[in-house]
Amino acid sequence: MSRSRNTNRLAKKIRAQTSLTLSAASRLAQQANVYLGSSVEDSPNPQQSRLEAHVAHVLASSFQDRQLNGALLGVEEAQPENQGLKLILESNMANEVLRELLPRFDHFYGGIRGVPGLRIRGSNRRVALHDALSSAQVTVMRADHGAMRLPSARDGEVLLWKRVPGVLTRNERQEAAEWADSRAIVDLRVRDVLLSRILRWPGLVNRTAKPHGFANCYTHHSGDLVIEWCCGDTVETLCANLLAHGFADGLPRERAIELISRYSAHLGDRTVILNRHGSCFYGREGEKIAQRIRKHYGS
Known part of the structure; x- marks a missing residue:
């Protein structure tokens, strides 16, 4: 044509x-x-769309002008996978992506950073980030197929995804509810x-x-x-x-x-x-x- x-x-x-x-x-x-x-x-259900939207929002807030090799938000490739989404991450940024997404309470910030309710399963080369409240899931892998490094707590942080793996804390529930029902939008x-x-x-x-x-x-x-x-x-x-x-x-x-x-x-x-x-x-x-x-x- x-x-x-x-x-x-x-x-x-x-x-x-x-x-x-x-x-x-x-x-x-x-x-x-x-x-x-x-x-x-598109995502197959509203819960999956909402999780992916929250992931994009958190990464945009976190990385700002710190991308590498043309990978906006640290993502080189995305592939729909079953009911979820697989993200192939820029290898240099991959560990930082994982760190920014997993929820932790930051005492200096005075609140939660990351995606509330996000928990992990899988191997260190293929990490599934799943929503504790639904079946929504995003899987992350490095572009070079190397191992992902799980984040450790920094000064003033409590790793909520590690401390309470099966349920949400009260603060997480509040943050998740505000994202799911933002009245100003x-x-x-x-x-x-x-x-x-x-x-x-x-x-x-x-x-x-x-x-x-x-x-x-x-x-x-x-x-x-x-x-x-x-x-x-x-x-x-x-x-x-x-x-x-x-x-x-x-x-x-x-x-x-x-x-x-x-x-x-x-x-x-x-x-x-x-x-x-x-x-x-x-x-x-x-x-x-x-x-x-x-x-x-x-x-």
Whole structure:
């Protein structure tokens, strides 16, 4: 099929799924690097989507601009597996991913860090992180197939996943309930689906991190995830590629996407916020920064 026919098909899909004008949909379609790829395979049940969304949210809050080798949130590849999800992790970051996800009470912070209720099973090369309250599960492995190192407690921490392996503590139950019923969020289903899709489609979102090996991620609250970068795909190109692969499938049309400017877009009514800076932040310093990040994970 010709490029022009593919572009027209994608433009029609974008127009049908969003509130964008036909001219805006056509502009996005012309910038896409891929056309009408396979749709994201969503989680099979709400509990699984909610767990994956929480995992993505915690990793974004934790890693910020400390990714390596273009692996946003530390994830190189994601594979649906039975009723759960398998994540292939960037090998340098893998142990830190495990540490950030497993719940611990931080006395200095004054609360819980990680995903409340997350517990472990499996071997040190294939660690299953399962929700103590449901059948939801995410399995993590290193890309180099090496052994994962379980985290030890740091000063002021209590490892809840190790201390109470079969049940949730009172604080964990409270945190889990707040994530599952955040009253300030208009549509929790949209949040869970979109953040789950961020985790399930690293091949597309990792494009933001490839030019320098890292991008910047953070969150404002329990309802959003922000990705910032400075080089590579424009915001419109990234949006076009995401929409081509079904990122907005099943979302309310009026909330699917909002193009704020050349440098910013909102997906899912500010669930996923994309910001691309107008100039390079790192230049020749990118590799030096990557070396410092790598050294941190090696310590």
